[in-house]
Amino acid sequence: MSAMLAVYWKEVRENLRDRRALLNALVTGPLLGPVLFITMMNIAVNRELAKADQPIAVPVIGAEAAPNLMRTLKASNIDVVAGLPDPEAAVRDQRADVVLRIAPDYTKAWNAGQPVQVEVIHDSSRRDAIPVVARVRAVLDAYAKREGAMRLIARGLSPSVAAPLQVADRDQASSQARAGLMFSFMPYFLVLTVFVGGMYLAIDLTAGERERQSLEPLFVNPVARWKILAGKLMAICTFSLVSLFLCVLAFSTAPWFIPIEKLGIMLDLGVGFAAHVLLLMLPLIVLLAALQSLVSAFARSYREAQTYLSVLMMVPILPSVLLSVIQVRAESWMYAVPLLGQNLAIVQLLRGDGVPAWQTALCLGGGFVAALVAILATAWMYRSERLAISG
Incomplete structure (x- = not known):
């Protein structure tokens, strides 16, 4: 345990010194999306309201x-x-x-x-x-x-x-459900934030160290490979979690800038919403950290790993994009599918419908099972001596 924590603190400290990675993980990634989204919504809504009144x-x-x-x-x-x-x-x-x-x-x-x-x-x-x-x-x-x-x-x-x-029009949509429709693209930003939050650290801890030839001295230490991997994954997950928290915090300011009263909607992005989102996204944080480490392990240089992960980035955002253009009736089994289940559950939270315990359990169970598979695949890759060889 001490060896694993030593690796963890070493990687966290070194990444905190990297201003470029820190800027992408804790500023650009979590804040740029919400700020742009809220700004565009504010401009569009105020423009439409002005046209309706003037x-x-x-x-x-x-x-x-x-x-x-x-x-x-x-x-x-x-x-x-x-x-x-x-x-x-x-x-x-x-x-x-x-x-x-x-x-x-x-x-x-x-x-x-x-x-x-x-x-x-x-x-x-x-x-x-x-x-x-x-x-x-x-x-x-x-x-x-x-x-x-x-x-x-x-x-x-x-x-x-x-x-x-x-014809008597009786709309059953609540004010919060209408707000959920407006913010239905939020899961896209949340997943993307988790991915970007840990991506640069995952590249640096695998492909970057391989290119700098610092993995070989690390592997010759009398420490089990799985402990080294666990410390690195914990560091990646930490930055992804902080990035996600900052993104949710940025979205929580939306009611301050969007005139929701004039639109007749109610938007609840308070502490309860944030806590539930963080809980639902925990499996994805671990899953994406393991996948990023696994893909980076196949790259021989930092730039090559960036290319691979740029392609991998399309996978986690695909469910959000598809759900935004295709109407899907949620089935029970969908909540156990990683990424898809989180998208459906977060949209339910936005609509104010709530997420029952069994749906939360399916999201967590399916996500952690997929994360375990990805971790085992990465651990198998870490057993190879070729991982420490550059060139």
Whole structure:
């Protein structure tokens, strides 16, 4: 045990002196992702809220034919401006978000009680124009329903005659579940943080020492190889755990910067959430540390190990990417699959659904079994004398 701890403290102290590795493990890795994510969310949300509240200018062609409609638009904080000679080109060139075109026979058809046409010219591929188009459409729909009801009343009919089916929309999503949807990509950042947090240390403790020819003097000491490996893995896991803790701490500041009250959502990223996340991620910390050490052991230089681990980095983030684009109904067995189980459980925590004890046990059990297999494979690699030979 003393030999294992000696190796552990030696590697931790040496890594603390490496400013580049320390910067990547404890600053860039855990903080860059959350800061960028929160900043982009803050900018996007505030921009959308500003568009929803501020007046917008909409060019209207043929506005003189529909004075009542124009007054309704102005009452809804939509300023009517002069129409454009080529509205389609204006929308394509992004000189206008949306353009309304009143049909030439609008007045004649309206006076005859016939349906009239108003064209909404827009570009659905422009994400920044979607809120503007939605506001204009909402006003037009409300105006159409109101005027349709007035026509029925003028004919002695109840407006309900035109609406035989009333749809009652009962959304079962809680405010925290909606917040969970917004932050469903968080597991991606957490797994990536764990990987980056220990990657440089794993490379240095295996491929780096092999390149510097310092493994051979270490192996000739009368210490069991598994104790040397255990000390190195403990050091890697320590930096990964600290990196993960800093990442979770950075995400916990999200409610301070994102106007969740205006969005009508509730975001709980407090101590309970952080503790559960750290518990769920423990097997992945050990698993990734062992895999990084194993892959680095095949490399003969530090740069070659970086190349190998850059490819390996795609594996842990794959479940997060797939779950973000593919709707998967969670099954019991999925929680026992490393990476996948952690993704599902963390999303449940974000939604406020909680993670039952049996799901937590499956996540921990499946993860630690996979970690044990990776550790045994790495230990077998450490038994080879070729590991200490460079070149």
